Amino acid sequence: MRTLADGTEALSYGDTSYRIPVGGARELAELARAFNRMMDRVAEKDCESVAFQNELERLNATLEEQVRERTRALEESEVQYRTLVEHSPDPILIVQNETVKFFSKAFQETFGVTAEEVEDPNFRLESLFAEDCQSVVANRLKLWQRGKVMSPAMVTAYDSAGRPRELELRGSRIDYLGQSATECLLVDMTETQRLREELEDTQRLRALGELSSGVAHDFNNLLGAILGRIQLLRKRGFSPDIDGEMAVIEKAAQDGRETVRRIQEFSRTRTDRPFEPLSLPEIIDDAVEITRGRWKTESERRNVKLKIAVECDKVPAILGSATELREVFTNLILNAVDAMPQGGSLKLRCFRRGSEVHAEIEDTGVGMTEEIRRHLFDPFFTTKGNSGTGL
Ligand SMILES: Nc1ncnc2c1ncn2[C@@H]1O[C@H](COP(=O)(O)OP(=O)(O)OP(=O)(O)O)[C@@H](O)[C@H]1O
Ligand SMILES: [Mg+2]
Known part of the structure; x- marks a missing residue:
């Protein structure tokens, strides 16, 4: 025991x-x-x-060890997603019940908004868009969140510099923190749109060129007939007042021919003249000489001062067509003179930059609006009414 x-x-x-x-x-x-x-x-x-x-x-x-491994994998995938989202040049957003819940860096950069502004509960995404697009944006956000499948919307917004941007707004429904939300992607289509418009312009211009060269040819014949007859008639000797009227007809027909010539110049294919080595400073001097009469009489007639300064460096010869380049500079000078009705100064410069020869022309005239700048090279575009051909 x-x-x-x-x-x-x-x-x-x-x-x-x-x-x-x-x-x-x-x-x-x-x-x-x-x-x-x-x-x-x-x-x-x-x-x-x-x-x-x-x-x-x-x-x-x-x-x-397994938990550490999983955590590492999770962190890695989070970094991958974050990098993808943060480096996407197109803004990415999550919007839930009209509130922006997430926004990528590109969003802030594109619209020039601070994180505080976007995080403010009163901030509304649509306020960043042009007025006529705001309801479209708001509507799409709502419908996408409800799960409706809809094509992207083209909307206009203003970037941080206040320039209009054409954006494609894409969206789809997602689950965000247990509730439905909209995931949005904004793709900047401004450049694509511009290229598309440019292509359309080129096609339009080609059609216009073909049409105008046909019209110019017919007009040339008609004006030739009028000029020939009027010149013959004037030789017969009429009273001074009738001859005066005939002189007006002759002058009008001659002006018409000049316009026709410019139309033909414009639509002519440019490969018929071989390029020759030429001196750009000489071309510029020639153009100033050719137009001297015009800007002198203009300044006297308007009683204003027009100053022309030419500053040309010694530059190597360039290849081109002397006639065409003279015409280019002549037109640029005449445009500048027209743009300075109150007088002013015109500067022509030419200099070398690496393997290139540059020419610059600057006037102190009225300047151009964005709209005029866009259409500057369109044939027949003019703001000078009947006195300009836009060629
Ligand atoms: N230096 C300038 N300053 C301001 N606007 C200009 C200048 N050059 C051109 N423009 C604008 O561009 C338009 C088109 O010029 P373009 O030379 O093609 O035609 P135009 O001068 O109107 O007509 P034309 O050359 O037959 O007299 C002008 O009407 C004008 O509005
Ligand atoms: Mg002009």
Whole structure:
């Protein structure tokens, strides 16, 4: 009984090695055997529990490693997505119930808005668009959020410098923080639109060129007939007042021919004259000489001062058509004179930049609006009414 008590005590301290010598009275021997069996089982369980503990620790360690691995993968994919979104040149947004929840850097840069402005609860995305586009934007955002599939909308917005930009607004429904929202992409189509318009212009110009060369040819014949007849008639000798009227007809027909010549010049294919080496300063001097009469009489007639200065560096010869270039500079000078009805000064410069020869012309006249600038090279575009041909 004593050793049983000691064994129980030892077990209470975790010692499972204690065994009782079996002997003595039968019941006592039975009890000792039972005690020993129990101790065997406890020792066995102890071993199992240690193994289990070890396995648990091992799993714990790999679990930590797995969690670290997953976290790294998650961070990596987050960085990839962030880089993609932040480096997209087209603004990306998430809008939920009229509030901008997310915006990319390109959005701020395109519209010149600060993060605080956009994060303000009163900020409305549509306020960045031209007035006539605002309802389109608001509507699309709502419909996209409801899951409606709709084609992109072309809208106008003003960039940070206040210039109008043509944007394609694309959107689709997404889940954002457990609620539906709209993901928006704004693609700047300004340049594409401009190129498209330019292409249309070129096609229009080609058609115009073909048409005008046909018309010019017919007009030339008609004016030739009028001029020929009037010159013959005038030789017959009429009274001065009738001859005066005839002179007006002759002058008008001559002016007409001059206009026809310019139309023909414009629509003529430019490959018929071979290029020759020529000096740009000489061409510029020639053009100033050719137009001297015109700007002198103009300034005297209007009683204003017109100053012309030519500053040409020594430049290498260039290849071109002297006649055509003289005409270019003559027209530029005449345009400048027309643009300075109150007088002013005109500067012509030519200089070398690397392998190029540059020419610059500058006047202190009325200048051009953006609209005029856009149509400057369109044939027949003029702001001078009947006195200009726009050629
Ligand atoms: N130096 C300038 N300053 C201001 N506007 C100009 C100048 N040069 C051209 N323009 C504008 O561009 C338009 C087109 O010029 P373009 O020379 O093609 O035709 P035009 O001068 O009107 O007619 P034309 O040359 O037959 O007299 C002009 O009507 C004018 O509005
Ligand atoms: Mg002109």
